[in-house]
Amino acid sequence: MLHLLDAVAGRIPTLAMTGVTSAPVARRADAVVDLGFGDEAALKLRGAARAWTESYAAMEYRHGPISVSDESSLVWSFGDPPAGLECEVVATWAMFTADARDGPGRFPGPRPAHPPLPGPSGPG
Template identity: 45%
Template sequence: MNDTAAEIASQPDTWQRSLALTDQANELIAPGERMLLLGCGTSWFVAQSLAELRERAGFGETDAVCASEFRPHRRYDRIVAVTRSGTSTEVLEALRLVPASTRTVAITAVRGEPVDNLTDTQLVLDFADERSVVQTRFPTTVLALARHAFGEDLTEAIEQARDALEASLPADPADIEHLVFLGTGWTVGLANEAALKVREAAQAYSESYPAKDFRHGPVAVAGRNSLVWSFGDTDPALDEVARAAGATTYRSKQDPLAQLVLAQRFALTMAAHRGLDPDHPRLLTRSVVLTP
């Protein structure tokens, strides 16, 4: 078993462990505050989901911005940076632009990294850190912790994640050349993350969209070697649109976070079919650290 597969399999346990950190997760609740979440790559997609979840829970206005696009033009009470390594250049550069009066928080997997000196406090999920370049358990554990802190019961999601580790894949990766992941609300971030996993691990053609936007152009490239995968409560009529284009469709009643575990397994199996090592993805490193 490679590192990525082992880390995928560990997710129900890391989610369960995260539930004990609810008090520390109060930094993500901050009722009534206006919050911004920052991240790059996977961490940006986590930020997208977190922003939707926090607003849905009624804790206040919440935005999510790719760290490289952060501009200090809007006022926020609190800025939260999601960064597994604590070393990503764009995240550090964004934090240096934050006004001193704004509270800053890092969600990270490693202690003692540069992000510590640029934030007021750190929420450290070191038990969810990863050896693999491709992130799997760290981002899902962040989301599990946040959902629990926001008042959700994660018991069923954790059990469904265990089921997802054994479930049949929705299609044979050998037959699929193109994947489209769709989401709505907080699951748009999950769709973005699932598509990224396929690109990173399997070097395959994958896209992601807010679900109803699928009809506004993306359907044009769907065909008989496409898999259209829906996360969460998306419009079932979109399956008919995809099937009319010749694509295979997949949706499930399982918790969307558990569905992401299945999507991670799909990416891993697709990588194996293509003879690729997901622990060493092409042109990627654990953290993007840019030289001046």
């Protein structure tokens, strides 16, 4: 990528989309879009694992994407998650983890028992 940016420098406007604005690609491009760490992590995982990945702000995730989370989902919070988010995610059967750099972290381990569902057949 760097050799391509060098080859077109001054002739063709270039744009780098990255989550690491201090990276060499960002210094060589004419313009930079900062994807943010979560967006960059989702992009890298998508490319490496050929898996469906998305990134959302925690509160945005709560108001939409959480509805498609299930037992095949992993929700990874970078930084401290908002109060209650872990419980909401686990209630969907998805696994939840938080970034270990910001504390002890909660990494996927044995799947916890699913919380009972309210309703006619559930507790209450």
